[in-house]
Amino acid sequence: MxxxxxxxxxxxxxxxxxxxxxxxxxxxxxxxxxxxxxxxxxxxxxxxxxxxxxxxxxxxxxxxxxxxxxxxxxxxxxxxxxxxxxxxxxxxxxxxxxxxxxxxxxxxxxxxxxxxxxxxxxxxxxxxxxxxxxxxxxxxxxxxxxxxxxxxxxxxxxxxxxxxxxxxxxxxxxxxxxxxxxxxxxxxxxxxxxxxxxxxxxxxxxxxxxxxxxxxxxxxxxxxxxxxxxxxxxxxRQFHCAFEYVYFARPDSIIDGVSVYNARKNMGRALARSCTRCLGGCKQLERPLVTGLPDSGTIAALGFSEESGIPYESAIVRNRYSGRTFIEPTQRVRELGVLKKLNPMKQMIQGRDLIVVDDSIVRGTTSIKVAQLLRDHCGAKGVHMCVSSPPVAYPCFYGIDTPSRKDLIAARLEGEALRKHLGVDSLFYLSKAELVEAVGLPESRLCTACFDGNYMEEEDNEQSDL
Ligand code: SF4
Incomplete structure (x- = not known):
C-alpha cells in the first residue's frame, strides 16, 4: 500500500x-x-x-x-x-x-x-x-x-x-x-x-x-x-477495496462518495446488534465496558457503544510514537510492537467484562497479546473480542500486504477453536453482508476477496499486441 x-x-x-x-x-x-x-x-x-x-x-x-x-x-x-x-x-x-x-x-x-x-x-x-x-x-x-x-x-x-x-x-x-x-x-x-x-x-x-x-x-x-x-x-464490475473502509484509509477521508468515519461507525453499530443478541442483551456481563483497539478500532467501538447503550471508555492507550503493528515487517518486531504500542488502564478494567472492538484479525498475534494483557495484568473479568470486519481468510493481491493463507489465523481456525486460540471469552465477527451494508456501496462495486476469496475474474480477453 x-x-x-x-x-x-x-x-x-x-x-x-x-x-x-x-x-x-x-x-x-x-x-x-x-x-x-x-x-x-x-x-x-x-x-x-x-x-x-x-x-x-x-x-x-x-x-x-x-x-x-x-x-x-x-x-x-x-x-x-x-x-x-x-x-x-x-x-x-x-x-x-x-x-x-x-x-x-x-x-x-x-x-x-x-x-x-x-x-x-x-x-x-x-x-x-x-x-x-x-x-x-x-x-x-x-x-x-x-x-x-x-x-x-x-x-x-x-x-x-x-x-x-x-x-x-x-x-x-x-x-x-x-x-x-x-x-x-x-x-x-x-x-x-x-x-x-x-x-x-x-x-x-x-x-x-x-x-x-x-x-x-x-x-x-x-x-x-x-x-x-x-x-x-x-x-x-468495480472492485473498490472494502479494507480501505475497515482499516487502511484515514477516517477523515471520503472514498468513492463514502465517509470512512461513517462507514466505521456503521460497522460498530451492526456488530453491536448481532453481538448483544448473542450475549443475551449482555445482562450477564459484569459492569460491561466497550473499548476500541486504537486507532482503527476506536470509531467502530463508538458505534458499538451508541447502538448497545454500553458505556465507552478509551481503556487502552496507544503510544503515538510507535508504528502500526500490521505493517511492521518481521514477526519479532511485530510482537514487540504490540507491547510497546498498547497500554491498557488497569483501574478502569479490573473486575469488568470488557468488549474490545478491533478492525480485523490477521495473524492473531495482537489479539492474543491484548487478551493476555487485559486478563492477566489488568484483571478483566471477561474479554469479548468484537471484530468490525469478516474473518480475513484469503491473501490480498491488490496492494495490501496480508500474509499468505497459511499465516492467516482465520484460514486455519474458526468458531470455538479460534476463540480458544485467541484466549478470549467470546469472539464475534461482522458478516460480509453487514460490512457491505455498513459501507453503503452495492456489493457489486466492492472487493471483498480477502474475506470470501472471490478475486477479480479474468475480464479482459483482448490479446496483447505489444
Ligand atoms: S483482497 Fe481485501 S485488501 Fe485486497 S483489495 Fe480486496 S478487499 Fe482490499
Missing amino acids: CGIIGAYSPSPATLAEDVYLGLYALQHRGQEAAGIAWTDDDGSIVCRKGPGLVHTALDQAEMSRIVCRSAVGHVRYATAGGSAACNIQPLTANTLARGSFAVVHNGNLPDAQTQRIALEGRGALFQSSSDTELILHLISHQPGRPFLDALSQALRHLKGAYSLVFLHDDKLIAARDPWGFRPLVLGRRGDVTYVASESCAFDLLGARMIRDIEPGEIIVIDQSGCQSFRIPHSSK
Whole structure:
C-alpha cells in the first residue's frame, strides 16, 4: 500500500512544498520511503527520494524553495518489489522520443512477473524489481504513438490495482484502473489542481475535493484545464477495496462518495446488534465496558457503544510514537510492537467484562497479546473480542500486504477453536453482508476477496499486441 499525490498550477508556485505536506497527510499509507519529483524550468524532471518517513526522507526547507508548475510525490509501503532503494518512487525515465517523465503508483499488479518476462524476451532491461517499472516499459513499447496514446494502450494490458500520477511535458496525468481498487481523488485550491490517494491530503492544503477519479478514467491536467479520457478496457464490475473502509484509509477521508468515519461507525453499530443478541442483551456481563483497539478500532467501538447503550471508555492507550503493528515487517518486531504500542488502564478494567472492538484479525498475534494483557495484568473479568470486519481468510493481491493463507489465523481456525486460540471469552465477527451494508456501496462495486476469496475474474480477453 502506498500514498500518491500530484499538483499542477498554470503559473509557477511552491508545489513541491504542497506535495510534501500532502505526503505528510498520507503518511499512514506508507512509512518505508518517500519521494517527490517536479518539472524544472528547462522541462527536465528533478527527483528527491529516500528511505524513512516523509520528514526524514525529504528536506522540507529545500522543497519550500522550489517553484514549479507540476510535481508528484509518493510514500511507500513495499508490497511488490521489496524495500530496495531502486524501488523508491517516483520512478523517472528520460527518452529521446518522448522526453522525460516520472510516475507514482499505488496498487499491485498480480501478473507483473509474467508481463516482465515477456518484455525481457523483447529486450527490455529492468532497473528495479517494482511492478511500477513495468508500466514505464509498456509505454516505451508503443513506438510511434504520442505519450497519452502510448499510456492508454499500456494501461489496456494491465490487470490489477493501479492508481497512477505521471509528470510529463509540463502536464500532470492521473489514471485509475478500470476496477477502481485503490482510491484517487481530484481537488482544487484557486487555480492549483491536485490529485491524491485520499481527500484528507486536501484538507491540509486548504483545497476542496472536486470528485473521485472514476474507475478506468485518465485525466490530463495542463494549461488548458482538465480533460478526461477512458482507458480502452471494459470491466464487468468495480472492485473498490472494502479494507480501505475497515482499516487502511484515514477516517477523515471520503472514498468513492463514502465517509470512512461513517462507514466505521456503521460497522460498530451492526456488530453491536448481532453481538448483544448473542450475549443475551449482555445482562450477564459484569459492569460491561466497550473499548476500541486504537486507532482503527476506536470509531467502530463508538458505534458499538451508541447502538448497545454500553458505556465507552478509551481503556487502552496507544503510544503515538510507535508504528502500526500490521505493517511492521518481521514477526519479532511485530510482537514487540504490540507491547510497546498498547497500554491498557488497569483501574478502569479490573473486575469488568470488557468488549474490545478491533478492525480485523490477521495473524492473531495482537489479539492474543491484548487478551493476555487485559486478563492477566489488568484483571478483566471477561474479554469479548468484537471484530468490525469478516474473518480475513484469503491473501490480498491488490496492494495490501496480508500474509499468505497459511499465516492467516482465520484460514486455519474458526468458531470455538479460534476463540480458544485467541484466549478470549467470546469472539464475534461482522458478516460480509453487514460490512457491505455498513459501507453503503452495492456489493457489486466492492472487493471483498480477502474475506470470501472471490478475486477479480479474468475480464479482459483482448490479446496483447505489444
Ligand atoms: S483482497 Fe481485501 S485488501 Fe485486497 S483489495 Fe480486496 S478487499 Fe482490499
